[in-house]
Amino acid sequence: MTVKPNHVTIKGIKDGLVFLLDDKCELGTLLEELRYKLEHSHQNILTGPIIHVDVKLGTRIVSDDQKESILDILRQKGNLLIRSVEMPDSEPAADPLKSLTTMCGIVRSGQVLHHEGNLMFLGDVNPGGTIACTGDIFILGSLRGMAHAGLEGNEEAVIAASYLAPTQLRIAEVISRPPDEWENRETSMEFAFLSDGKMQIDKISNILRMRPDFIAFKGV
Amino acid sequence: MGEAIVVTSGKGGVGKTTTSANIGTALALLGKKVCLVDTDIGLRNLDVVMGLENRIIYDLIDVAEGRCRLNQALVKDKRFDELYMLPAAQTKDKHAVTAEQVKDIILELKKDHEYVIIDCPAGIEQGFKNAIAGADQAIVVTTPEHAAVRDADRIIGLLESSHISSPKLIVNRIRANMVKSGDMLEIEDILQVLNIDLIGIVPDDESVIKAANSGEPTVMNPDSRAAIAYRNIARRILGDTVPLMLLDQKKGMFTRFKKFFGMG
Missing domain, CATH: 2.160.20.70 (Pectate Lyase C-like)
Structure with a gap:
């Protein structure tokens, strides 16, 4: 099993893409990797026609601001249309x-x-x-x-x-x-x-x- | 600019009107310029207690609707030069006037009088809202009964959520012997529930009934224990520190001392 810092998994489904975001790593690392993948490594796949995107945050608790910063990165790609964001219902408090x-x-x-x-x-x-x-x-x-x-x-x-x-x-x-x-x-x-x-x-x-x-x- | 004090209770029949009349008269007795306002429209009786019924020409509704000037509606007391009363209308009901109109009238009265005492109707509806609209302070009257205390608690809650922050409490009609035998609520118990400042206790006194019927406020009669209690309350309103009346009459020396003090 290869252990490499892969915090962002992009999966293709029938009618779009699913972004599985790791819920254990630091948010900064996650944002960086997400940005890198969109702008460099996966650039080719992610340009073209409009694709529906489901974002899954796992059990990570994010504030509204943090959530926006994740979505902003995705929005930079004009063709990615965010369909849903899956995250825990509310903060533990x-x-x-x-x-x-x-x-x-x-x-x-x-x-x-x-x-x-x-x-x-x-x-x-x-x-x-x-x-x-x-x-x-x-x-x-x-x-x-x-x-x-x-x-x-x-x-x-x-x-x-x-x-x-x-x-x-x-x-x-x-x-x-x-x-x-x-x-x-x-x-x-x-x-x-x-x-x-x-x-x-x-x-x-x-x-x-x-x-x-x-x-x-x-x-x- | 004077101060407007609303006398309220929630429950009817605990002595709001008697308290208003007596506190007003006691303040006048202490040389203050006072105006009593009856906001119990449709069921006015402050004028009866004050013995001024036959002098009424205009009333609060006439002022609110502009049929007369405020000064024309004020009834001057027969005993004091500086004591006035603004009577309520007897023919209309509480909806004949708005809180805003009452507020304006009270504001006008505060310019000329040091104290404006507002007699509030029973209940928590429009009449109550009218009465508290122009008030700066509130006195809540209760009697040592569960029902009256319950309603007083409700009223205090409503007052606290309005612009009036710290209402004061009067416990009216206390019977020392019944409290002693445990048949009547103790003042301590009442205070524990209501949790507001006590401004006076008034013993149950037959002279109050007699006085109300003859149109002469009790407070004029220096032999009545209730009168002394009302005078003490008036002095506390003026900011004096007056110790609470002792209910037990057997402590003769103390009572006499208190009496002397109260009449001071």
Whole structure:
């Protein structure tokens, strides 16, 4: 097997060309090689009638500017018509299951805080106010209103609050009214989760039992 | 240029009009030039509480629609030379006037008066929007009940998303004995939910009802605890530091001291 720095593969398909761009090398190297291939080594093939081009970036994450710089090189060849660009949907930071957004303020009566992903909220959610997330909800403050975690059906989602005294809790499709016995609990930070489709409450330090995917601190 | 303060609550019947009348009168008592504006069009009653109903010739709608000049519509108070009231119309409804028109009127009033107190109608619709349009500051009135606190919270949210940034809170109609027995919400609990600055607490006092019916604001009666509370609020609006009234009347020395202070 020959190992040579070939980061740009050009393939011919029925109705055009596919540019397979390596997703591991540096972007600069890639651009350089692409430019070289278009202007020198493959010049002959790439002149002539209009050809449809599909660009495949693999798993490389590019910003809009970077994407443009790649396409600009292709556009320099008048006969290359870019038909599609295949790249990962979004940047990893926007991966709703992994990231945690921090917001602060007060969600007052009649107000709705809607968030895609996991949310850390610094402040209170008042009675009549709603906080709704597709992921987990962590409230550093009092939850007196309604909280809905796992909006789109994620039953693994949890709701945690420094002071958990909600009017209603929802996780995925499960709705729970706080039972009366909640009122006389010791005031430690708690979280709500679903266990066998039923809403349960536990101390925040036990959250790892429910969510083994969290990064655990184990000490030395 | 004066300052326009809107008195609002969301819920009806918590004492917006009484509070407006008393704060306005208390400010006049302290020598300020004050104008009270009733924006509760169709359900005016600030004039009744002030005892000025029979002096009304023109109203806010007449001014807005140009049937009279602003000065012609102002009703001068019978007790103070520097206290005026702009009454609402009783025959129209809230849609008879736009927020822009009210804003212009308030702006005009601020030129001649040190304080313009705007009495807001209950609700969060057009009437509320009209009332807050010209205001620089807001006072939210609530009573120690869950329903009133819930509505106050909604109003604060709406105020905060408008041009009025930090509304102040008045907790009205507190009954010390009920708070003590745990039947009434405590002020601490209310503050924890609403999380805004408290500008005064007003004890429940029968003299308020009596005063409202006789068209004489409570604040004129120095024997009433509510009157002292309103006077304290007026002084806090002027920027004085006045300690909160103690609800427990048994602390006689303290109360007397407070009373003395409040009347100062």
